[in-house]
Amino acid sequence: MWADGLVEVTAEAELRELLGSPTPRDAGKVRRSLHEHDRQWLAASPFCVISTAAADGTCDASPKGDPAGFTLVLDDTTIVVPERPGNRRTDGFRNVLSNPHVGLLYVIPGRGDTLRVNGRARIVRDAPFFDRLVVNGHRPPVALLVEIEEVFYHCSKSFLRSALWKPESWxxxxxxxxxxxxxxxxxxxxxxxxxxxxxxxxxxxxxxx
Structure with missing residues (x-):
């Protein structure tokens, strides 16, 4: 590993000295359940990234996409993400088997802000709601059921810096x-x-x- 001249941050106090502390507004924006705005966002979002980590710390970030509204909202604290045909590596699913904590980042094309959902996940192979997950005749073999612990919005600065939605930059x-x-x-x-x-x-x- 290359480390010449590397100065590592090893304590939260040092991290706060470098980056500062969040404003009370930002620190307190985390909610425990879905608001109607969140439901509308999920209904409009065709894409999310699901982050997981195994018990040994092995990490994965997996993109998921389907027609807008592919994430099923069961109630104010429970959502479901269907699985579609892919490479069958099951990295994220295997992580969930040993560590249920997950983080989801929902994107709406053209929007700079994002919806973040953190919670505990279970892998479900069947349930009455599976019929509502069918797309183009495909019924998912499994789905990820997420019990929400945190939900909040993230600002658009990273999208603005990257010019992600500007075709002229592509x-x-x-x-x-x-x-x-x-x-x-x-x-x-x-x-x-x-x-x-x-x-x-x-x-x-x-x-x-």
Whole structure:
């Protein structure tokens, strides 16, 4: 590990000296249950990132996306996130089995602020509400049920700094294509042409199959 000249922060007091303390308003904005504004946000959000950590500290952050409103609100303190076909690594799910604490970050395209939800999760394989999780004929094999402990909004500064929603700042070709990444790191025995076809325009046809 590179460490030449590294000056590490090792105490909260030192961290506060460097970054300061939150205002009373920011420190007190955490709530224990959903407000109607939160319900409207979840109904409009098509994307979230779920962060988990195993009992040994192993971490994962997994993106989840579906049509807007894919997160089902059961009540003011309980939400459900359906699982869709993916790479089957189950990193986050395996973390939840040993440590139920999760953090979710909900995004609405074009909005700089985000909704943050922290709580305790359970992996559910069936329940009466699963019929409400069907999309394009796909009924999820499992879902993540989250009992909310904290919910609050985060300001837009990071999105403004990054210009994330400004198309004129986008450079999708700045990094190798998904096909080239797969060829180099994951599927070296497959032809690049085949991978380009696999990850091409028809890739979206297999989202739920």
């Amino acid at each position: 450079e999708p070709q700045a990094a190798p294509s998904r096909a080239r990444i797969a060829k180099s790191l994951e599927r070296p025995d497959e032809a690049l042409e085949d991978l380009e076809q696999y990850y091409g325009p028809r890739y979206g046809d297999r989202l739920y199959g």
